Amino acid sequence: MCQAGCGDEKIAGGQFPIRCETGVRNVNTELAKAYEPQEVEKRIYDFWMKGGWFHAEPDPNKKPYTIVMPPPNITGQLHVGHAMDETMPDILIRWKRMQGYSALWLPGTDHASIATEAKIVDAMKEEGLTKEDLGREKFLERAWEWREKYGGRIVEQQKLLGLSCDWERSRFTMDEGCSRAVRHVFVKLYEKGLIYRGERMINWCPHCKTALSDIEVEFEEQHGSFWHLRYPLADGSGYIELATTRPETMLGDTAVAVHPEDERYKHLVGKNVILPLVNREIPIVADEYVEMDFGTGVVKITPAHDPNDFEVGKRHDLPIINVMNEDGSINENGGKYAGLPGMEARKQIVKDLEAGGYLIKTEPLTHNVGACQRCHTVAEPRISTQWFVKMDSLAKPAIGVVKDGRIRFIPEERATKTYYNWMENIKDWCISRQLWWGHRIPAWYCEDCGEIVVSETDPDTCPKCGSKHLHQDEDTLDTWFSSALWPFSTLGWPDETEELKYYYPTDVLVPGFDIIFFWVARMIFSGMEHMGEIPFKTVCFHGLVRDAQGRKMSKSLNNGVDPMEVIEKFGADALRMCLVTGNSMGNDVRFSDEKVAASRNFANKLWNAARFIHMNIDGKHVPCVLPEAFSLEDKWILSRFQSVTKEVTENLEKFEVGVAASKIYDFLWDDFCDWFIELAKIRMNGPDQADAQNTRQVLCWVLSNTLKLLHPFMPFITEEIWQSLPHEGEALIIASWPVYDEALHFPEEEREMVKVMELITAVRTRRSEMNVPPSRKAHLYVETGNSAAFEAEREAICRLAYCSGLEIGESFSVDGAVTVVTAACKGYLPMDDLVDKAAEIARLTKELEGAKKQLANAEAKLSNETFIGKAPQNVIDGVKDNAEKLREKVRMIEESLKAFDTGC
């Protein structure tokens, strides 16, 4: 309980004493010298949860501010990339919440159809089970169990990171509402003719046994072979030579193509060749797709297993022979090779070709091979019946809203170019997957009349023939089909909820660059199509988090960083701060323990500043309000605080989160701790009780308000300390964000204080250069035309510049003294025994040269008429001021040198 009996209770277990409105506090002993985040973070998070401050409701008196979380996959646990995904928005949300917005930070998880299914299949393998053994229903039961287990774990980890999400509104891409939205969209697009089913060339993963969209295929450089083959002409007049990287596909060859202009082969066009091993007669066709310069200029055409060949096949009306099973093995069309797995077939076919004399040579070749994004199995192009979204009409408005600036990308140029490039060349989106875990396609086939029924509700009868024999399409939807609806499906769409009206469109999205096509682009066209409105106003792309050597984090390198370990070791605040300081949007970030340690040190610095203040206010009546009267340094720190408040707010508005963080860091460490606290010590130990009290109040006020600025970045430690200081209001998380106050801006006093600080630094530097220990004090004479600031800070100068005494005046003549010169004054330190006159003269001469050079520079500028004519006034004034200072400095140095000459 508070000594003053105000009844205020402490947040259980805090290291600091009770919080208290009156400012009277218990005297605290035995505070840990180093900040220990583990205990604090847990307790503070509970405190926030109990306070209900993460929850947002539509409120007509407030402006909405919305961020939806990129839903992490439920495949496992959080990695440091997620920490990046989530820290940035959490900073923005906490900031906006403090600014009084109804700030909604909407979390959730993604069912991640293919990724999750693959994991479950792997896990089942260990039990010796396959999907088919279990059957669809049992498999889905397992999947939901998986979701319970891992979805929950992710949320726990996000809480440890300090995310201030509205957990009550947490969503899952396969929950009831999202599933309804998915069906609604599917039916709507189908009815508009924007979803169709058809037989097309698609990418197929033989391992996952499903179709993939184009962007789910990643090209990897592989070392392979280039087999040069000879196909005999049917008329026995010779051979035609060609080369291939996939000899097994020859089983499905239905032609050989050459370029129509190729003189070497013109005479052969129209003739036939005998396909070796298969003995099928296939034509030689002419097609411009063939590049004359590559290989022999002859291409074998396999329309069923190559997208280009498929096109050639269409142009020449070639038969399509599918020779591959779902698992990549050769099917019955492969004759004697039927049943062989792809690689086996390749080996056997090469062997047989060689034996038959059809193999000319084998060359090594590095080429790009498409692989499944999930399992990295080589993807096979394959003809198959799938569902597609027709893209061209959807892409147009999605390009438009970025072009006209309704949606802004950051970094702008880089992101928009990438986006346009993709959107403008977009192909139809293959959305069906031969998987079980996901949204099942809402299409039913009538077994009697063949009618396809696409419906939001499960149909009983065929609307065409009335048959009851309907079966649902076996396939599920691409996992991104549901995440594309995330910004509005999570707000209740297709219902017209209050939330949807209030919070949509959302404000910012903070995704990684890697999902610009998968997710960002698709949300944009979905938002436009279904809501008629953009899904978000700004997209801030962040870069990749790399390891200390700059390598991509990957399982194979085992260089991934577990954010939970980092939090355990350094604290969540340190991790969060580390992820944003010194970074700019869109650029990759290197992660190292040293970097987190730097942020941890900052937390500790803050902790100790608070500890110092507690040592001075505990047990005393210190309200956290500004005093009536300010000293020079009070005005200086308050004025600095105003500037920082203004700048940090502006930086956040421009999403310059890294710059904002460094400004708070510098202010707190350099200005507040290294200068203001040091100055405060003098005043609080001095005889002037009123001034000592004022000092305490200013210390409290500045720290308390700086905590507000820092809170979005380092929420835990700031809340902990803020609660321990005299404060108004329940919690820092809902305190008002500081607003720039002109009444507390003192530019003149700031400049005066800087003069004093420059003198102190100059003296310290000179002493340090001469290796004088702080214990050895020296008298200081300060020569200045304007003594007010130096007089006001007399005590400070003595203490911080290690003076035994201080005299301030217009002119001194001091023998055997070390001289320091700043822009505003000259100081003498009589240290006869330490003064090496020759060295002093050399040093002063060097300094004079430097000053003269700078002065000449400035004067040259000022005498340049075009500069005066064209440069803005503030720049000219700056140069003028600087020249004036330099002239004074030159004069003072010259004077000192003269004194040495005359020996006085």
Next chain:
RNA sequence: GGGGGCAUAGCUCAGCUGGUUAGAGCGCCUGCUUCACACGUAGGAGGUCACAGGUUCGAGUCCUGUUGUCCCCACCA
């Protein structure tokens, strides 16, 4: 093949629409058992802002080219 990023101190990186003397963290060197903090404090060394041109009164910043490096898209069998 097309597009883009990056190149600034020993290392990792900031540097907004061009504007006074280019900054930070870490590392390094030198003082300091100063009554918040050695996860500290006070100083110091260290940069031709990749290279070559150009625009401008003025360029780390804008333009062109060159080199190195990384990424994205396309996918020549």
